[in-house]
Amino acid sequence: MSAREFVVLGTASQVPTRHRNHNGYLLRWDGEGILFDPGEGTQRQMLLAGVAAHDLTRICVTHFHGDHSLGLAGVIQRINLDRVPHPIAAHYPASGRHFFERLRYATAYRETVALREEPVSGDGGLIADTPAFTLEARRLSHPVESYGYRLVEPDGHRMLPERLAAYGVRGPAVGRLQREGALATEEHGTVTLDQVSEARPGQRFAFIMDTRLCEGVEALAEGCDLLVIESTFLDEDVRLAEDHGHLTAGQAARVAAAAGVRHLVLTHFSQRYGDPDVFARQARAAGFEGELTVAHDLLRVPVPKRLP
Template sequence: MSVREFVVLGTASQVPTRHRNHNGYVLLWDGEGIMFDPGEGTQRQMLRAGVAAHDLNRICVTHFHGDHSLGLAGVIQRINLDRVPHTVTAHYPAGGRRFFDRLRYATAYRETVELVEEPVSGVAMRLVDGPAYTLDARRLSHPVESYGYRLVEPDGRRMLPERLAEHGIAGPDVGRIQREGALGGVSLEDVSELRRGQRFAFVMDTRLCDGVHALAEGCDMLVIESTFTDEDEGLAKEHGHLTAGQAARVAREAGVRHLVLTHFSQRYHDASVFERQARAAGYEGELTIARDLMRVPVPKRDQGR
């Protein structure tokens, strides 16, 4: 059975608190694991959350500020210590290669795992174009080079038992019509309907920009920063961040099904304000105010999707 869920390792912004570790997130997707933005303490948070180094196939860094990347050294060393049996691929802003190199080789250790670097550059870039999913990156608006990531499952077909029965198609012939697209004058479209692939986006430190909207469009789950409340919108813009209301309006306009807000400034002690402001902005879908160590299932497909 496939598992698609988002594991939250840390939810703080620049300064961690007693209850919020620095950033760290893992998307589990049908046997693969994509880590996003390993900040300080990520290795320990993985242990607490039940995420092993063997679970990781990719590491995606949005930008090289410490709360999003200082844990990278420990994660890479743990991958090698545990002798992960598969290749691990790292995506990060190409302009920050020197930071990645410093973190990768911060101390001495024995390299036992192939770590492939695939830096991101330009306004938009296709990182993975495979049969299971595509992974894209989009440039965001932050004081340092920053990217968001978007995973999209290809569209498929959902077989309709009643139509198969109408046309007398059963047993091995079901697989045959799926492979060949037609059987005895019956097309695949006659006995199935479109099943839209699921979509996930991860958006960290940024002002509102075209990249934010492109990443969020039509997502089943959008994980997005909301560092500030709406009262501090001026500060958010100055420092290259979003408010809860801005993030929620993006999600509403993009048709997001499940919105996950995270990356909260330490100045706010009551997280319920982010939920209130997101709802006040008109977002009516499923809403999660992220907490450390929570697991959030990717929404199941709607019928006809």
């Protein structure tokens, strides 16, 4: 199993269908498990996808329409029932705090897990800063307050064994060189990190749900290795998309192409459409040439391998 993968739990907008559950998505990122927009039925979809409550470390809600949040009650009770041993952070629009509280305490249960509520407000910005990545939120354009999320891994270095050997750096000295950036040696003097490594660009992921085109969409998508974005409507229904605060397949694809996205995942489809292949055709017609996936329930999408 990939240490970095995106697990699709549900892909329907507004109402579930026979083939599509309400929204629900999990990003596995090394030791983190970030659950996005748990709609109704997410707890069962987690079971079908092999996702355990113990896998979760964060919950990110873009907005408080039911198809993106009604599953919170079940998921929160499940993490307490299973006695998840670590704290879990919950990010959501601050204007919807009363909705989150209602869902969190929808029925009686015993709280056993430290669930930290960390609401997002204003234009968003940095909401988590860890040694492994930063997590940002950006305001989107929807009839209710909505945010997209972006994970950015810091740039680093890839150690080159042949250069390490040439400079006589081995064992614990390799780790010390990585930490300190330079190492004093008897034979070669000061050896710097740049002499024995090459740049390793950090990976980037973004999750964009219900929104019209806006600055937040462009900022979130910029340079992503993996972009998950709603495409509720087909291009011929662009006026409906604008009226209801959504994107079309072509709009989402043009954003991804302009942002240099490597792998584009389209999701959140209106129940009015029966053929998912049409979304792919419209995305290609809009000029997106990277890897393209039209999501379906229980799909697993690996984060693309690093660029050299």
